[in-house]
Amino acid sequence: MAFGDSLTWGTNPVAGGRHLYEDRWPSALGRGLGQDFRIIPEGLGGRTTAFDDLTAAFERNGARALPMLLATHSPLDLVIIMLGANDLKAYISPTAHGAAAGMARLVEIVRSFPYSWGMQAPKIMLVSPPHLCKRANGEGPQSGRIIAESLKLAEGYRLLAQAQGCSFFDASTVATASDVDGVHLDAANTRAIGTALVAPVREALT
Template sequence: MAAELGSEYDVIVEGHPGRTSVFDDPIEGSHKNGQAALPALLESHRPIDLVIVMLGTNDLKARFNVAAHDIALGVERVVLDIRRSDCGAAGAAPQVLLASPVPVIEAGIFKEIFAGAAQKSQALPALLRTVAERQGVAFADMGQHATVDPVDGIHLDAAAHGAIGMAMAAAVLDSLT
């Protein structure tokens, strides 16, 4: 994404393996809660023009036992917190680009951890699109551009990362122009 956008854009990556939207993870730790980490991330990088939110995959873990609708509501909480922040230009809120993650498949070493996740992940794009519309933020469905690696059903291979980078760059340009 950064290469496609060019040097005029400063892309700050704040992805964290295992991050959830709003859930403390009882196995991997409470530091995986995206909503809890958000204020420090926003303040440490201010002013921010655009925040890209792509959460929900880890919320699909069987240990959380939540419906796709509830995952979308959790992601919406994160979007609301960004829109209420003063971390954008001149103390305003930054713009938000809500990206739906790539749907998962139940395979490989994560099959049990993500039991029941495939069907829920197929429902997320439409639910997250509704959240974006309700909140008046931009939306991009990354499942339209890439698929997960069938080896583990969750992660992306190099080609999928490249496809998402290109799609995300286009979505960023659409959001900021």
């Protein structure tokens, strides 16, 4: 299961709306893995790791959504979590420390969930999102996010993954945010994440 936010849902910063199904990174990952694997995309725009956003008309707190999704889709072999970009909004939890704490809570939820009928807890892969960037007009990224904090996410997530025995991947090594809004990805960069995850996911599942 690919558990994420608008980067997983496929927000298109260039044309607006949503990327085509085949351009979203879970789809690219599925193509790369082949027909013996099934990727369940669970992306939602605005989703945080474990923080409330009461400005929205729907639940954005990942810690509240995750238990329901684990029950819905079990049994699962692997949960890939790519979140944190929305935690960094100025009015939510604008530091990388908050995002890392939220990710730790999500790991705890996956590990401690009461799976039915003897099902085992799935393995976990933490993915740090691409770095935020300035917009073409010189302004910072949407919603008061701080670029410098986004640069810290990868190291925080890597240390968490190491401590908790999870797999880790840094999406900033293969994808760059669009300067349209400084947050979201064009189609090529979105696909690039899925393609790059093929080998790490195969390794995680061995």
